[in-house]
Amino acid sequence: MSGLLGCGKVFLNKVSNIIPNIPENATWKFKAKTVAGGDRRGATLERLHCPRGLFVDKNQNVFVADSLNNRIMKFIRSTTIARTIAGKNISKYGSDFLCKPSNVIYDYKSKSFIISDYYNRRVLRWFPKRGTCPETIIRGSEYYGLAMDDEGFLYVSDPERHEVRRYRSDGRRGKVVAGGNGQGSHHNQLSHPTYIFVGPDGAVYVSDTWNDRVVKWDKNATSGIVVAGGHGKGKDRTQLHYPTGLVVDQLGTVYVADYWNHRVMQWCKGASHGKMIAGSRFLAGNKANQLNGPEGLAFDRSGNLYVVDSNNHRIQRFLIQTV
Numbered sequence: 001m002s003g004l005l006g007c008g009k010v011f012l013n014k015v016s017n018i019i020p021n022i023p024e025n026a027t028w029k030f031k032a033k034t035v036a037g038g039d040r041r042g043a044t045l046e047r048l049h050c051p052r053g054l055f056v057d058k059n060q061n062v063f064v065a066d067s068l069n070n071r072i073m074k075f076i077r078s079t080t081i082a083r084t085i086a087g088k089n090i091s092k093y094g095s096d097f098l099c100k101p102s103n104v105i106y107d108y109k110s111k112s113f114i115i116s117d118y119y120n121r122r123v124l125r126w127f128p129k130r131g132t133c134p135e136t137i138i139r140g141s142e143y144y145g146l147a148m149d150d151e152g153f154l155y156v157s158d159p160e161r162h163e164v165r166r167y168r169s170d171g172r173r174g175k176v177v178a179g180g181n182g183q184g185s186h187h188n189q190l191s192h193p194t195y196i197f198v199g200p201d202g203a204v205y206v207s208d209t210w211n212d213r214v215v216k217w218d219k220n221a222t223s224g225i226v227v228a229g230g231h232g233k234g235k236d237r238t239q240l241h242y243p244t245g246l247v248v249d250q251l252g253t254v255y256v257a258d259y260w261n262h263r264v265m266q267w268c269k270g271a272s273h274g275k276m277i278a279g280s281r282f283l284a285g286n287k288a289n290q291l292n293g294p295e296g297l298a299f300d301r302s303g304n305l306y307v308v309d310s311n312n313h314r315i316q317r318f319l320i321q322t323v
Helices: none
Strands: 035-038 051-056 062-066 071-075 083-086 102-107 112-117 121-124 134-138 146-147 154-158 163-167 175-179 193-198 206-207 213-217 227-229 245-250 254-258 263-267 274-281 293-299 305-308 313-320
Touching: 035 062, 035 071, 035 175, 051 102, 051 305, 062 112, 071 263, 083 112, 102 146, 102 154, 112 146, 112 163, 146 193, 154 193, 163 193, 163 206, 175 193, 175 206, 175 213, 193 293, 206 245, 213 245, 227 263, 254 293, 254 305, 263 293, 274 305, 274 313
Parallel strands: 051 293, 245 293
Antiparallel strands: 035 313, 051 062, 062 071, 071 083, 102 112, 112 121, 121 134, 146 154, 154 163, 163 175, 193 206, 206 213, 213 227, 245 254, 254 263, 263 274, 293 305, 305 313
């Protein structure tokens, strides 16, 4: 049986942050289908160049930060139609330009896109129906990951300052909610945090990338709890090597892109080790069952897994199947 039939509701918050109720016995098909990009890198509408973060909306359309093409792309479900949402394929600073964007989310409440314009050291908000240029809401550092909770607070990872901050939706009153105690590996520190995820209880999950671990910071906590990795970089089931994209399901299971191991790992809540659910035995490749530097992760309403296969310049969809 495929999909999530009989598995309970699927939680969808205001930024299309899909948190599916994935059953414990779920598996995903060994081979993926390419839903965007592929073949080789390029700057035409149908191609990508080192994509990073993504989200999948409630209609299963895919939005991705096409980093080295300096644009945000939309790929329409089950078609070959692609559109440029923001950016102009030119690396430049300006109101309507991007420079190596790393992430994009959509705020359904305000009907706006929020973009990490990484090398331009800012976070942008863009209202497509207004016909105006994006507005800068946060500036001053190389911001990477984005998330938003159900109350409308915006969360932004700052690899340069080794912290995650929570902002009002307008980008004001930033408060440190993870890290903020300098670079390091203690439980109250982070080292180059990249992707982040906020659960329905307000807990912040952080890919603590240079520490090769995923850390959970409960709401108002002053230190984090390691929930994946944390045993040094490596290929063992207890280890990660440069974790990136991150999703957490309703059971508290962590799904993380293990970049240099070219795999996606699943860590059940409280587990001492993870399980590989996508990729092929630590080997980079471009076959349907292989990955090369996975970054962003997302699920759709059915529990299908989307992986940004960055160095293959494509987005892969692994179909869920239950036993």
